[in-house]
Structure formats: structure tokens, C-alpha cells
Amino acid sequence: MLNALAERAHLAKAKGSKLRGDVSSLTRKISSLKLPHMEKLEDIPLRLDLGEIKKKLHLNRTGGWDLGEALLETARAAIRPRAVYKVCYVEERVEDSVIIDGICFRSRVLRKNLEEVGRVFAYVVTIGKELEERASSCEDLLEKYFFDSIGNVALVKARKYLEDQLRSRFALDGVSFMSPGSLGDWPIEEQRPLFSLFEGGEATIGVRLSESLLMIPIKSVSGIYFPTEITFYSCQLCPRERCEGRKASFDKKLVREYGIGVTEGLSMDVPYV
Ligand code: SF4
Numbered sequence: 001m002l003n004a005l006a007e008r009a010h011l012a013k014a015k016g017s018k019l020r021g022d023v024s025s026l027t028r029k030i031s032s033l034k035l036p037h038m039e040k041l042e043d044i045p046l047r048l049d050l051g052e053i054k055k056k057l058h059l060n061r062t063g064g065w066d067l068g069e070a071l072l073e074t075a076r077a078a079i080r081p082r083a084v085y086k087v088c089y090v091e092e093r094v095e096d097s098v099i100i101d102g103i104c105f106r107s108r109v110l111r112k113n114l115e116e117v118g119r120v121f122a123y124v125v126t127i128g129k130e131l132e133e134r135a136s137s138c139e140d141l142l143e144k145y146f147f148d149s150i151g152n153v154a155l156v157k158a159r160k161y162l163e164d165q166l167r168s169r170f171a172l173d174g175v176s177f178m179s180p181g182s183l184g185d186w187p188i189e190e191q192r193p194l195f196s197l198f199e200g201g202e203a204t205i206g207v208r209l210s211e212s213l214l215m216i217p218i219k220s221v222s223g224i225y226f227p228t229e230i231t232f233y234s235c236q237l238c239p240r241e242r243c244e245g246r247k248a249s250f251d252k253k254l255v256r257e258y259g260i261g262v263t264e265g266l267s268m269d270v271p272y273v
Pocket of ligand 1: 182234235238239240243244245246247
């Protein structure tokens with residue numbers, strides 16, 4: 001198929017400029033056939049350590065928790081970490097928007113981050129609904145909180161696994177990500193165009209968007225990974241105080257460089273994003 005298209009492209013080119021349209025259309029078809037499009041990662045291996053979870057829950061300071069190992073075992077059995085990602089290409093940059101695979105994303109920050117970038121990786125990661133169901137059937141509030149926290153830790157690790165896979169598969173040195181809802185500048189409404197990139201591929205890992213644009217299962221994250229020399233964190237543009245999930249200090253100078261206001265920097269997300 002590739003050879004046949006390449007031959008047609010070559011012949012069309014030889015016939016002169018009036019066939020230039022055919023050539024570029026065939027070239028586009030060839031390059032789209034070469035793309036590794038969408039890929040699913042199943043049974044993502046996760047190492048969940050009780051010490052790490054206890055630290056997150058500040059249990060070290062309160063003298064520990066005997067049930068911890070048993071609950072962690074239950075949680076491990078209920079977690080189903082999976083991911084889907086799609087290799088996409090930046091086609092155009094227009095004012096405060098960027099067009100990726102024909103889909104328009106409205107965000108000044110995303111557009112600036114993709115200024116020099118050609119290839120990006122749209123992703124959805126989930127740990128499934130089983131842990132959530134286990135937590136909601138729990139009457140003990142501390143146990144519920146434990147399951148919720150371990151779910152957050154697992155989700156972050158699952159996304160890190162995807163990130164490591166992208167680094168090694170595509171020989172990327174540095175990568176950063178942005179998620180719809182992670183900044184006022186890129187609101188949750190942008191989940192719609194993001195999910196449209198997958199054309200239903202997210203359903204293969206059991207994720208869907210609710211009418212209010214939340215992902216179901218709740219313990220899911222989505223966004224776009226892109227190559228960077230210096231790691232970008234949405235937290236740098238987010239002035240929220242006392243956030244446990246903060247990964248980088250708020251940077252007023254960077255906010256000015258991105259040309260956004262405080263509202264556009266304020267995150268709407270949950271702290272593990
Ligand atoms: S809410 Fe917290 S985790 Fe989210 S961007 Fe702001 S500082 Fe970072």
C-alpha cells in the first residue's frame with residue numbers, strides 16, 4: 001500500500017505543477033499511514049509502598065496504622081492501571097489557539113508551549129473504577145480516605161509510567177504535560193476537543209466523559225505531553241495557596257512571559273494533576 005501510494009505520488013509529481021495538489025494529498029496519506037497513531041498500555045506495573053502512602057496521609061506523625069498493609073493489599077487488587085495515547089501533529093498556530101490533527105485548542109499557554117514543537121502525545125490514563133467502588137462501599141471514613149489517597153498515588157505513578165514509555169519509545173530527553181482544567185487559560189471545556197482526538201479510543205480503556213466533562217472513572221487523567229528542554233509545570237502559573245499537589249513554585253515572571261492574568265493561571269483541577 002505504501003509503495004503503491006509512493007509510486008503514484010512520484011508519477012503525479014513528474015506530470016508537472018497541475019498535479020501538485022494530488023502529490024501533496026498523496027504525501028499526506030503516506031505520512032498518515034506511517035504514523036504509529038494510537039496505542040494502548042494495559043496492566044501498567046505499579047509499585048505501591050505502604051511507607052509512601054502513610055507519609056502522604058501523615059500517618060507517621062500520628063503513630064502509624066495497623067490496618068494499612070491489609071488495606072493496601074485490597075487496593076492493589078482493585079487497581080487496573082491503563083493508558084491510551086495518540087501521536088499527533090501541530091498543524092497551525094493562530095493567535096491564542098493551536099491546531100493539532102485538525103482540532104482547535106484554545107489556550108495561550110498551550111500555544112506558547114507548542115511554539116517550536118511539531119509532534120505531541122495526547123493521552124488518557126486511568127486506574128479503573130474498581131477502587132472507587134470499593135471506597136464508596138466503605139463506611140469507615142479513614143479507610144475511605146486511605147483508598148482515595150492510594151488511588152491518587154497510583155494514578156500519578158501510572159501517568160509517570162506512560163511518560164517513561166514515551167521518553168524511551170520516541171527518544172525524548174525532556175517532556176512536559178498540560179491538562180484541560182489545569183489552568184483557567186485551558187479550561188475543562190477543552191476536554192471535548194481533546195477527547196475528539198481519540199475518536200472513541202478512550203473507551204477501550206473504560207474511560208468516558210460525563211456531561212459535565214468530568215472523566216469517568218474519576219481516577220483518570222488526560223492531557224497532552226510535549227517535548228521540552230526545561231520542564232513546564234502548570235503550578236508555575238497557578239497562584240493557589242496551600243496546595244498539597246504543588247510541583248513547582250508560583251512564578252510571577254513566568255506568568256508575565258505567558259501574558260496571562262491571575263484568573264487564567266488559577267487552576268480548576270484536583271491537586272494530583
Ligand atoms: S491546583 Fe495545585 S496542583 Fe493544580 S496547578 Fe495549582 S498548584 Fe499545581
